[in-house]
Amino acid sequence: xxxxxxxILIGGSSKRFGNTKWRAKINGLTVINRMLQTCAIFxxxxxxxxxxxxxxxxxxxxxxxxxxxxxxxxxxxxxxxxTKDWILLLSCDLPLISKDILSKLVxxxxxxxxxxxxxxHGKLQPTCALYNRKLKNNCFEQIKSNELSLTKFVMNHxxxxxxxxxxxxxxxxxxxxxxxxxxxxxxxxxxxSI
Numbered sequence: 171x172x173x174x175x176x177x178i179l180i181g182g183s184s185k186r187f188g189n190t191k192w193r194a195k196i197n198g199l200t201v202i203n204r205m206l207q208t209c210a211i212f213x214x215x216x217x218x219x220x221x222x223x224x225x226x227x228x229x230x231x232x233x234x235x236x237x238x239x240x241x242x243x244x245x246x247x248x249x250x251x252x253t254k255d256w257i258l259l260l261s262c263d264l265p266l267i268s269k270d271i272l273s274k275l276v277x278x279x280x281x282x283x284x285x286x287x288x289x290x291h292g293k294l295q296p297t298c299a300l301y302n303r304k305l306k307n308n309c310f311e312q313i314k315s316n317e318l319s320l321t322k323f324v325m326n327h328x329x330x331x332x333x334x335x336x337x338x339x340x341x342x343x344x345x346x347x348x349x350x351x352x353x354x355x356x357x358x359x360x361x362x363s364i
Contacts, residue, residue, distance in 0.1 A: 174276065176209045176258045177248035178202070179241060179297065180226075181219030181234060187346060190223075192262040194350050197357060201265040201344070202226065211269055212258065216251070218244045240318040241297055242309065249306035261297035265353055266340045275300060278332045285329035290338045294331060296320040298341070 180192050180202065187194075192202035199207075202217075206229070209215045214230070222231040235247045241261065248257045256279065260267065271288070279286050279300055287299035297320065305327065312323050334341065339356045342349060 173254055174212055174256045174258055174279075174300065175248075175252050175254045176212045176215040176260060177218050177232070177244065177252075178205055178209070178215065179219070179244040179259070179261045180217050180223075181239075181244065187344070187350075191344060193225075194265075194344070196265055196350070196354055201262055204265055205260065205262060205267070208267060208269055208272065209258075209260070211272065213254075216248075218247050236313065238313070238318060241320045242313060242318050242323055245301060245320060245323070246306070246309045246313060249301065249303050249309055252303050254303070256300050256302055258300055259297060263343050263345065264295075264298055264341060265344050266342050266356060267298055268340055271298075271334060271337060271340055274334075275332060278330065281330045283328060283330035285324055285327055287324060287329045287331055288334045288341065289331040290333075290341045291335050294321060294324055294329070295334075295341055296324045299324070299329070 194201050206215060216230045216232055217226060218232050220234055232247050232251050234243050235250050236243050245259055248259055275286060284302035284305050285299060288295040342353055344350055344353055
């Protein structure tokens with residue numbers, strides 16, 4: 171999938187989780203290593219955050235362009251730095267995302283829309299979506315107007331939604347240690363690694 175670059179958001183504050191989410195381990199692998207393995211189907215994967223952690227120094231990294239704490243900052247940073255027409259924005263809050271889900275999302279990238287996004291039980295998943303780099307200026311304009319909702323940005327740009335309701339457990343949003351325990355339980359019940 172050479173025409174798409176992946177940008178994984180690792181800059182969240184993790185207050186509810188209690189420590190850095192991407193360092194948490196699931197089946198012996200850190201969340202970030204699970205995600206990097208999942209994204210190996212793409213040509214290039216980058217990390218985005220406030221500063222590059224020493225233990226991830228070997229991975230390509232972009233510092234958030236703006237001094238705001240919101241996922242839309244990560245989207246803008248990705249769109250500002252990509253050389254591809256499309257980027258996949260992924261949050262490390264979604265440790266169970268699989269190659270199958272990402273492949274299906276990419277297969278739906280045949281429309282005239284500029285955002286291809288999963289929908290799970292009617293809810294859009296803006297931190298696991300494909301964005302066209304044509305949206306960079308629109309993204310910046312929304313941030314300038316102090317509207318920092320990534321979901322609102324998506325809704326304002328007529329996305330193509332792909333229904334993943336039958337795989338809703340793979341979209342578990344890991345915000346607490348209970349969510350981490352649930353992720354481990356889901357994986358052990360599926361007998362799958364990535």
